Amino acid sequence: MTTARPAGSTVKVAAVQSAATDDRDQNIHRALDGIARAAEAGAKLVCLQELFASLYFCQSEDPALFALAEPFPGPTTDAVAAAARRHRVAVVSPFFERRAPGLFHNSTAVIDEDGRILGVYRKMHIPEDPSFYEKYFFTPGEATALPAAGESVLSQDGFGMFRTRSAAVGPLICWDQWYPEAARIVSLLGAEVLCYPTAIGWLAHEKDELGEAQREAWEIMHRAHAIANGVFVVAANRVGTESSIEFWGNSLICDPFGRVLARGSTSESEVLVAECDLSLIERTRCDWPFLRDRRIDAYRGITSRFLGGRPGSP
Amino acid sequence: MTTARPAGSTVKVAAVQSAATDDRDQNIHRALDGIARAAEAGAKLVCLQELFASLYFCQSEDPALFALAEPFPGPTTDAVAAAARRHRVAVVSPFFERRAPGLFHNSTAVIDEDGRILGVYRKMHIPEDPSFYEKYFFTPGEATALPAAGESVLSQDGFGMFRTRSAAVGPLICWDQWYPEAARIVSLLGAEVLCYPTAIGWLAHEKDELGEAQREAWEIMHRAHAIANGVFVVAANRVGTESSIEFWGNSLICDPFGRVLARGSTSESEVLVAECDLSLIERTRCDWPFLRDRRIDAYRGITSRFLGGRPGSP
Numbered sequence: 001m002t003t004a005r006p007a008g009s010t011v012k013v014a015a016v017q018s019a020a021t022d023d024r025d026q027n028i029h030r031a032l033d034g035i036a037r038a039a040e041a042g043a044k045l046v047c048l049q050e051l052f053a054s055l056y057f058c059q060s061e062d063p064a065l066f067a068l069a070e071p072f073p074g075p076t077t078d079a080v081a082a083a084a085r086r087h088r089v090a091v092v093s094p095f096f097e098r099r100a101p102g103l104f105h106n107s108t109a110v111i112d113e114d115g116r117i118l119g120v121y122r123k124m125h126i127p128e129d130p131s132f133y134e135k136y137f138f139t140p141g142e143a144t145a146l147p148a149a150g151e152s153v154l155s156q157d158g159f160g161m162f163r164t165r166s167a168a169v170g171p172l173i174c175w176d177q178w179y180p181e182a183a184r185i186v187s188l189l190g191a192e193v194l195c196y197p198t199a200i201g202w203l204a205h206e207k208d209e210l211g212e213a214q215r216e217a218w219e220i221m222h223r224a225h226a227i228a229n230g231v232f233v234v235a236a237n238r239v240g241t242e243s244s245i246e247f248w249g250n251s252l253i254c255d256p257f258g259r260v261l262a263r264g265s266t267s268e269s270e271v272l273v274a275e276c277d278l279s280l281i282e283r284t285r286c287d288w289p290f291l292r293d294r295r296i297d298a299y300r301g302i303t304s305r306f307l308g309g310r311p312g313s314p
Numbered sequence: 315m316t317t318a319r320p321a322g323s324t325v326k327v328a329a330v331q332s333a334a335t336d337d338r339d340q341n342i343h344r345a346l347d348g349i350a351r352a353a354e355a356g357a358k359l360v361c362l363q364e365l366f367a368s369l370y371f372c373q374s375e376d377p378a379l380f381a382l383a384e385p386f387p388g389p390t391t392d393a394v395a396a397a398a399r400r401h402r403v404a405v406v407s408p409f410f411e412r413r414a415p416g417l418f419h420n421s422t423a424v425i426d427e428d429g430r431i432l433g434v435y436r437k438m439h440i441p442e443d444p445s446f447y448e449k450y451f452f453t454p455g456e457a458t459a460l461p462a463a464g465e466s467v468l469s470q471d472g473f474g475m476f477r478t479r480s481a482a483v484g485p486l487i488c489w490d491q492w493y494p495e496a497a498r499i500v501s502l503l504g505a506e507v508l509c510y511p512t513a514i515g516w517l518a519h520e521k522d523e524l525g526e527a528q529r530e531a532w533e534i535m536h537r538a539h540a541i542a543n544g545v546f547v548v549a550a551n552r553v554g555t556e557s558s559i560e561f562w563g564n565s566l567i568c569d570p571f572g573r574v575l576a577r578g579s580t581s582e583s584e585v586l587v588a589e590c591d592l593s594l595i596e597r598t599r600c601d602w603p604f605l606r607d608r609r610i611d612a613y614r615g616i617t618s619r620f621l622g623g624r625p626g627s628p
Binding site: 124125126127128129140142153155156157158159161168175178179180181182184185188189190210213214216217220221223224227228257258259287288289290291293294295296297298299300301302303304305306307308 | 438439440441442443454456467469470471472473475482489492493494495496498499502503504524527528530531534535537538541542571572573601602603604605607608609610611612613614615616617618619620621622
């Protein structure tokens, strides 16, 4: 973007927070209903939650679960694209992608308000923890632009910014949100709104001790990405208990100063909508000009696994 | 560090938050008194505030102010080193450094509890805003280790980790704290405690509108660095009004989960002390293993100024 957004360049942004069931049609219906409700409230960009078409199936390493995957584009993106076109709203639309035999991704399409799919972002950072066995299911991915992508931009090594008619969207997924590098690169690509479809929750045996600290840490990271980069951030997280995970909701939308514009409840299905003045990005970045002073000559260490160790050791 | 810290490897860490005057001796005295009080409370590591020996002089571009600078080592580091040795406590000790004629830095020494100076870190990210004219005064710097540095480690391009007897310290200064890159690199160097001497405050004309958001953003960034890297973070900020800036205090110490262990008031001089269990670093990083999943193959964009722009443009 070479010209500044004028003051008052507001766009309503939404996050759909929902409980999931083992009925795919019902999950899709809830997402489409969320899109309709968001559009009715004036939203021009909607972020759906990670893997919304199914339960969070990564709680067991069962090869039968690969049958849940679908191609890109596929039935889920088709259904959402139709809803996007019908309601004139852009959608960040996650799905479980079967890219080739034995090659699966945790993906999200970015669909413009005319229903055209701009591209797909395939989750780059893949977690693997008790009850979150994602390294079994998902190959680490990268962003790919489709012909409709227009003025979207991809980094040389996997991240992407997709320019919808209302805003430049930076799609990232769940575990990505713990990595300042991801938020930074997507922001440098020109994203105005970082969107994080998410599935995060509590495990019963540690909730008492760590639950509130975990939820708070999760929120702080989103807000820090907004502040460090001067962008809006949206996270859509599911609710409800599925097997051993109590998904904690708390979807949020925050502004470039890290101020929370909307925050979901811990357990209710709901559609969050917030008015985002995109000209605040310019103002915030000029007031506290962090991007001006980055020491790009001094960050090579970021591409290292570790820099410490005892002197003389490799 | 190649072996894990055993559970219960606690060390008390302190931040000295103080008002400053135009009397250098009095400012030094207050810092030394803060060191003594911290040590009396059991602290083994103390973080002093940025440029504590003077008022925050960067509010006007007056060349006469360069006379405030001193060599490294110099009278301020000598006085603090003597106090460190006397009280057996390591100190992160900022000063205005005259490195050569016309070459000045915003620096901090890292002094071990035996009074030996391990090295100096010279602020890498230099701000320049109304009433914070630091680009006039300070050349961007880098870390340098002295012979006493022992198992300290420097990055190839400016950051440093200094291993005191109690903890591996990552010194950074004020504006550095808005850059996740700096916190990441210092953590990858092996730092266990990031220390941010700071001088940040409110300008009267914007305090009503932005004051609370600014202070909160500042705190969020520190906590996010702790979370993203699984390290302790200490920030020491001054209090009191000097010319057009009301320094907001709120010094803080937080744990690797971003939980605030101690927080200073907005306007009082005080010494914060918190017990930090360094084994929590290992536990936190194993519970949520962010360092495991960094995509070091995909972060080259971090060393770019900008990655966006219209397709086809350079």
